[in-house]
Amino acid sequence: MLRVLVAIPFVLVLTEGVAGAYWTTSGAGTASASTGTINAPTAVAATNTPGTALVAVSWTNSTPAAGLSPTGYYVTRVRNSDGATFGACGSSPASPTATTPCNDTSVPDGAFHYTVTGVRASWTATSGSSNNVTVASDVTAPSVTVNQKAGQADPTNALPMLWTVTFSETVTGFDTNDLTRGGTSTGGAVTVTGAGANYEISLSGTPTNGSTTFAIAANRAQDLAGNTNTASTSSDNSITYDTTAPTVTGVSSTLADGSYNAGQVVPVTVTFSEIVTVTGTPQLTLSSGTPATTAVNYTSGTGTNVLTFNYTVAAGNTSTDLDYAATTSLALNGGTIRDLATNKATLTLAAPAAPGSLGANKNLVIGSCTPSTVNLTTDADTYIDGINTTNYGTSTVLKIWTDNLISRRILINFPMPAIPAGCRITSSTLSITRSSAAKTGAVVAHSASASWAEGTAHGKTLPAFTGTAVTNTGTDATPSFLVTTLVQNMYPSSNFGFVIKGSVEDGSQVDISYFSRESAGTKPNLSITFGP
Numbered sequence: 001m002l003r004v005l006v007a008i009p010f011v012l013v014l015t016e017g018v019a020g021a022y023w024t025t026s027g028a029g030t031a032s033a034s035t036g037t038i039n040a041p042t043a044v045a046a047t048n049t050p051g052t053a054l055v056a057v058s059w060t061n062s063t064p065a066a067g068l069s070p071t072g073y074y075v076t077r078v079r080n081s082d083g084a085t086f087g088a089c090g091s092s093p094a095s096p097t098a099t100t101p102c103n104d105t106s107v108p109d110g111a112f113h114y115t116v117t118g119v120r121a122s123w124t125a126t127s128g129s130s131n132n133v134t135v136a137s138d139v140t141a142p143s144v145t146v147n148q149k150a151g152q153a154d155p156t157n158a159l160p161m162l163w164t165v166t167f168s169e170t171v172t173g174f175d176t177n178d179l180t181r182g183g184t185s186t187g188g189a190v191t192v193t194g195a196g197a198n199y200e201i202s203l204s205g206t207p208t209n210g211s212t213t214f215a216i217a218a219n220r221a222q223d224l225a226g227n228t229n230t231a232s233t234s235s236d237n238s239i240t241y242d243t244t245a246p247t248v249t250g251v252s253s254t255l256a257d258g259s260y261n262a263g264q265v266v267p268v269t270v271t272f273s274e275i276v277t278v279t280g281t282p283q284l285t286l287s288s289g290t291p292a293t294t295a296v297n298y299t300s301g302t303g304t305n306v307l308t309f310n311y312t313v314a315a316g317n318t319s320t321d322l323d324y325a326a327t328t329s330l331a332l333n334g335g336t337i338r339d340l341a342t343n344k345a346t347l348t349l350a351a352p353a354a355p356g357s358l359g360a361n362k363n364l365v366i367g368s369c370t371p372s373t374v375n376l377t378t379d380a381d382t383y384i385d386g387i388n389t390t391n392y393g394t395s396t397v398l399k400i401w402t403d404n405l406i407s408r409r410i411l412i413n414f415p416m417p418a419i420p421a422g423c424r425i426t427s428s429t430l431s432i433t434r435s436s437a438a439k440t441g442a443v444v445a446h447s448a449s450a451s452w453a454e455g456t457a458h459g460k461t462l463p464a465f466t467g468t469a470v471t472n473t474g475t476d477a478t479p480s481f482l483v484t485t486l487v488q489n490m491y492p493s494s495n496f497g498f499v500i501k502g503s504v505e506d507g508s509q510v511d512i513s514y515f516s517r518e519s520a521g522t523k524p525n526l527s528i529t530f531g532p
Contacts, residue, residue: 038062038065042059044127045130048133048134057101069118070118071121074091078113080111080113089104142223142227142229144232145234146233149200154238157243162202163214165194172224183210211239215234217231218231241341246272246274248350249273250271250357251324253361260368261423261424267311275305277338280336286358288318319367322359371426372423374417374527375526376526378526380393397513400514402504402508410500411452416495431479433521434513435515442502443472444469450464451463
């Protein structure tokens with residue numbers, strides 16, 4: 001029993017492991033108080049299950065002191081790196097736990113130690129530190145990719161060349177020494193920049209032409225939990241450095257060797273040493289006789305190593321062995337020819353007729369036709385008298401007669417010759433000669449649309465006519481018809497001859513007779529001119 005007569009402070013001082021209390025009082029009177037201590041818990045231990053964020057904390061409960069024991073305990077986690085403290089196991093001074101051991105969950109990665117404090121009323125007693133425990137809940141190895149940097153040209157003739165390195169998480173310890181270089185290019189200066197999960201590889205200096213790849217072997221960098229990386233993967237980590245200009249390796253044609261004349265399309269092909277892209281309309285100048293040269297426009301081939309220039313043979317063009325005009329005959333004409341690395345193409349050609357030239361690679365003869373004209377005499381002629389079934393195949397005259405009811409039309413055929421090699425039909429004229437005329441008028445020529453026979457044709461077997469009407473360019477006495485298109489269309493197998501009739505079959509009563517092939521007069525004639 002303590003009798004208090006005046007206000008005096010009372011202080012209990014403790015050493016480690018001993019609890020203390022502090023009371024104050026004032027005024028007169030009497031009071032009583034009990035004093036004592038509690039002991040701190042001991043043998044604090046912390047254990048982490050590898051790969052988890054859980055730490056099990058255990059301790060030995062305090063031994064009684066003067067019959068007094070703690071009524072609970074709270075656990076404190078201490079971070080080793082800076083001494084920061086955190087409540088653990090869900091306990092606190094205001095909410096102690098009575099359980100040992102306890103589980104400290106969701107512990108971040110790092111190194112820690114623990115203390116446990118016994119509590120009884122306002123008395124506390126704190127243990128010594130537990131063992132150190134390192135938490136590493138991340139056991140996943142960081143993955144990494146190496147690829148061309150977005151926007152990197154490939155192939156390219158520009159430096160630096162850039163690659164992107166992307167780890168799946170922040171890593172440390174990664175630098176240039178961790179790269180494995182591959183490909184055919186050597187030399188140059190390699191640097192690595194970046195931090196965390198993202199890095200960039202740069203190749204500059206003077207690398208040789210060729211391809212370059214970069215890879216990262218396993219165990220070259222580590223994440224914050226100490227896990228080392230797996231070997232790198234990539235979708236495209238190769239970049240080709242190319243400073244060599246594409247060159248012409250040969251000029252040729254896909255057309256078979258042979259003789260060709262006006263109207264023929266001759267595809268001339270220019271082959272380069274590598275794939276090229278074309279803009280605009282480059283030109284290739286050929287030796288063409290008349291005129292001396294012809295500039296041929298680029299037609300197709302961009303994105304390949306073969307460009308095509310389609311040459312259309314014009315009238316007057318001649319060559320005994322088609323070739324370009326000079327080593328400088330390939331010209332840009334305001335366009336461009338570059339390889340995929342944007343190197344400008346060297347346009348120099350082999351000398352004409354030299355190996356690799358068009359003349360050496362092909363034997364294309366241009367304009368080989370010798371112009372000629374043939375005059376043909378009809379081998380079958382007759383006329384048709386309305387719907388009369390009489391045949392006039394042996395008549396010495398061929399008649400045209402028109403009125404509202406009856407029309408007479410002439411049928412004429414000629415033995416068409418073969419077109420000379422290398423030639424084409426350049427013109428053709430049909431002519432007939434009048435024997436008598438009761439009444440003249442305009443007459444026209446058409447192609448017959450079906451076969452007929454001189455000895456059997458009559459009004460009911462008259463073939464229809466086809467083609468645009470060809471008008472008379474001669475006189476009334478000797479009509480002349482320029483039938484070039486009609487004759488060209490008769491080759492190779494549609495020669496049914498001609499139908500000659502009044503231009504208008506009405507009441508004007510044209511009545512004209514012409515000499516047939518059976519007459520002694522001037523017989524029907526067909527003139528055909530062949531040329532290149």
